[in-house]
Amino acid sequence: MAQPDKAAQPHDTKGAAPALEDFGRWLFAQDCRFLISAAQAVQLPQTELPEVAFAGRSNVGKSSLINALTNRKSLARTSNTPGRTRQVNFFDLGGRLMLVDLPGYGYAQAGKAEIRQWSGLIRDYLRGRVQLRRACLLIDARHGIKDPDRAVMAELDQAAVAYQLVFTKADKVKPGTFEALRAASAEELARHPAAHPAMLATSAHKGEGIGTLRAALAALAVGAPEEEEVQQDGAPEGGESRA
Ligand SMILES: Nc1nc2c(ncn2[C@@H]2O[C@H](COP(=O)(O)OP(=O)(O)OP(=O)(O)O)[C@@H](O)[C@H]2O)c(=O)[nH]1
Ligand SMILES: [Mg+2]
Numbered sequence: 001m002a003q004p005d006k007a008a009q010p011h012d013t014k015g016a017a018p019a020l021e022d023f024g025r026w027l028f029a030q031d032c033r034f035l036i037s038a039a040q041a042v043q044l045p046q047t048e049l050p051e052v053a054f055a056g057r058s059n060v061g062k063s064s065l066i067n068a069l070t071n072r073k074s075l076a077r078t079s080n081t082p083g084r085t086r087q088v089n090f091f092d093l094g095g096r097l098m099l100v101d102l103p104g105y106g107y108a109q110a111g112k113a114e115i116r117q118w119s120g121l122i123r124d125y126l127r128g129r130v131q132l133r134r135a136c137l138l139i140d141a142r143h144g145i146k147d148p149d150r151a152v153m154a155e156l157d158q159a160a161v162a163y164q165l166v167f168t169k170a171d172k173v174k175p176g177t178f179e180a181l182r183a184a185s186a187e188e189l190a191r192h193p194a195a196h197p198a199m200l201a202t203s204a205h206k207g208e209g210i211g212t213l214r215a216a217l218a219a220l221a222v223g224a225p226e227e228e229e230v231q232q233d234g235a236p237e238g239g240e241s242r243a
Contacts, residue, residue, distance in 0.1 A: 019225045021211065024218035030094030032070045037087040041124035045090055051098040051131050052217050055122070056138030057148055058104030061168035064204035065138065066091065066101055069214055076101045088125055097221035098131070106148025127159045133220040134162050134196070136213075141167040141201055144181045145188055157194045164196040165189060166213065171203040 038044045054062040063076035075091065089101040102122060126132065135156060139145055145153075145165075156163045165185060170178070182199065189195045200216070202209035218224055 020219055021215045023221075023223075023225055024214035024216075025211065027094055027096060027218045027221055028069050028071065028214045030096070032072065032075060032091050032093045032099070034075065035090040035092050035098075037089050038125075039087045039121070041121060041128075044088065044125060044129070047090070047092075047098060048131060049092065049096065049098040050133045050220050050222065051100050051129065052220060053100040053102055053125070053132060053135045054138060055102045055135050055152060055163075056104060056168070057106045057140070057146065060104065060138045060140050061204055062104065062138055063101055065136075065166070065168060065202060065213075066099055068202075068204035068207070068210050069099070069217070088121065093221070096223055097217065100125075100132075105152065106146070123155060123159075126155065126161050132161060134164055134217070136166045136217075137163050138166050138168050139185070141170045141173045141178055141181070145185055153192055153195070157192050160194055162194055162196060164216070165199045166209075167199065167201040169203060169205075170201040170208050171206040 035047075036043070036045050054066060056062050063078040066076040067073060067078065070091075070093065076089065086103050088103070091099040091101070093099055102125075105122075126135070137149065137152065137156070139149060153163070167178075167182070173181075178201070182201070185199060186197075189197065189199070198216070200209050200213055202213055204210075
């Protein structure tokens with residue numbers, strides 16, 4: 001996996017305030033510890049740290065993104081086989097932010113039944129988790145929002161969980177193709193009350209967008225510079241940030 005920071009820097013600072021960027025870089029360089037895997041709702045840990053969850057279709061790159069953010073090769077288990085992450089995995093980042101790797105949903109063989117199964121554990125997690133500050137909903141930049149994602153967006157709206165759309169595998173798309181997909185996604189997001197208007201394109205392999213996402217998530221952590229959080233979330237100039 002590439003060392004994201006250096007390669008990404010020239011394109012990676014747009015939209016994030018410098019103090020928050022610094023804090024994000026510092027935060028994600030802190031010790032990150034695997035805490036627990038929960039296969040059932042009763043196993044979800046009773047913790048108080050603010051949480052950020054990574055949700056998305058099987059194979060979209062959730063575990064890879066967590067590894068890229070924390071600059072670790074194999075903190076979260078990744079795989080070419082869809083469905084590798086089957087439990088809800090908790091990672092404590094520097095005692096300030098909990099990163100939560102969710103099982104993927106919606107790969108072709110399983111369809112609706114699999115979504116229902118996913119929903120059982122995840123719905124319990126999403127609905128009951130007061131410390132959950134944001135869900136990152138990962139979307140493959142080559143494919144855009146699909147029906148299984150729409151089902152989850154509806155769940156998130158219903159549970160009033162703030163979520164942010166994060167495109168993955170940006171290294172695999174041609175810029176021209178992606179712009180149209182991004183515009184269509186923005187239009188769709190506008191119809192969802194719990195969706196954050198800012199979207200971000202990332203590549204876990206090449207580092208694109210990783211610094212910006214670190215800054216956005218760091219704003220939710222214990223000890224974040226407060227005024228910067230307002231600047232990020234308010235996104236007064238144009239709303240969207242793409243590295
Ligand atoms: N080119 C490219 N490939 C990626 C990127 N991120 C992930 N991948 C690849 O996509 C595959 C799936 O990645 P994972 O991180 O395991 O995906 P996941 O969403 O955690 O998958 P499940 O746990 O099965 O739901 C792996 O082969 C990764 O190497 C990226 O940014 N660019
Ligand atoms: Mg995974």
